[in-house]
Amino acid sequence: MAPIADILSAAALDREALRAEVSDPAAGAVLLFEGTVRDHSEGLTGVVALEYEAHVSMAVRIIAGILEEVRGEIPVRKIAVRHRLGRVELGEPTILIAVSAAHRDEAYRASRAVIDRIKHEAPIWKREILRDGSGTWSKGCTAHRATEEEVKSQSAKGKVQI
């Protein structure tokens, strides 16, 4: 497994490299989740790039903690995560989460739990960049622990205070 300091990456993310990190002879299912830069967000069109910044040391620590927790809750084989920093162009990956497990149910549940918790807990921010070069910070949500209820409802959006 790569050192946890590699969780945040200023360089382009490599799907096949992350996929290789979770290879395991006992795995019958591998799930690769990829967040990508899309051309719109709520109330905004013409997005050409995202720009990420993070409280780096805290984000690495929080994401590593999330992986530990999910590994403790769901019997997976391996999990690996990379999150971009800096400018990411339209269509490019912003985050990759690879999970291997003996059975697909565990792979889906773990993958979903990791992305939901990272989105709710990791001190990472993005700015949406438009064609004219202007940028707007994403509205975002107040950092909080993602509850099982939210993960199940599969539509956790907006602000929730703990």
Next chain:
Amino acid sequence: MAPIADILSAAALDREALRAEVSDPAAGAVLLFEGTVRDHSEGLTGVVALEYEAHVSMAVRIIAGILEEVRGEIPVRKIAVRHRLGRVELGEPTILIAVSAAHRDEAYRASRAVIDRIKHEAPIWKREILRDGSGTWSKGCTAHRATEEEVKSQSAKGKVQI
């Protein structure tokens, strides 16, 4: 999109090629599910390969129908599927399902629905090959329509008659 006849493949599956098929500027999430050959199954260890066969024309038709249904039920951008035929070695992919969607929730739901329905409906069979070259047909399950209930319980196993 590739022609539906390509859904079944005698050649090794290419993750990056299938990933490219679902690229879409409006997609914020891409999920790649990969079934892989694992070294064990229920009550069997030392598996070194799987051998797949299919009622090819019927399997292609059924899988294409599943994709149509899921596209109709869940607002995704694109879905692409490849399933192996013939011998697949330990660790290699047996099936790939790529889904792109504006939001991750739709990507996860669609991906899960496609794999669950293929497993329950497609006339495809596998034999587990052991080190000594001997092979055993997987016990399998009676073909049936995967119900929402099963997909939700996320642990559909064994036989269910419609």
Next chain:
Amino acid sequence: MTQTIRVNYYAQLREALKTASEEVAVELPARERDILERLAALHPRQRDLFLASRVAVDEGYVNAQSLLDGLSGVDIISPISGG
């Protein structure tokens, strides 16, 4: 009315019966279950496998409740294990 139809087998059933296909006289109209029972009676050692199988016609599973008639052939889809 008794009619002779072509029956196609795959995977574990084809191997157990040592044939991919045979002609069988069946009473029509019949439901899926009647056809599977008829085949199980012909091949009693594979009874469990037949009763866990599905009947397909024209590349689709038949409806378990439908009365099938005018068939020339059927595919027997023994328990599946794709994915």
Next chain:
Amino acid sequence: MTQTIRVNYYAQLREALKTASEEVAVELPARERDILERLAALHPRQRDLFLASRVAVDEGYVNAQSLLDGLSGVDIISPISGG
């Protein structure tokens, strides 16, 4: 007791306040909400943003119910949008 602590800002708060860091006198012990209210009072135009933020100490979010004391500094985690 009034104590001067270092307060670090990120992203939208850093930009709105035009500083990544400042020293602020706060009454301790205090709960997370008290600290955010204190900072909102200093920067009333960013009140909504402060009240949607979290306080972090030593790379972890503080417990909203905890009484914080002996702090030398805090990180203000304005609404996040990673992933």
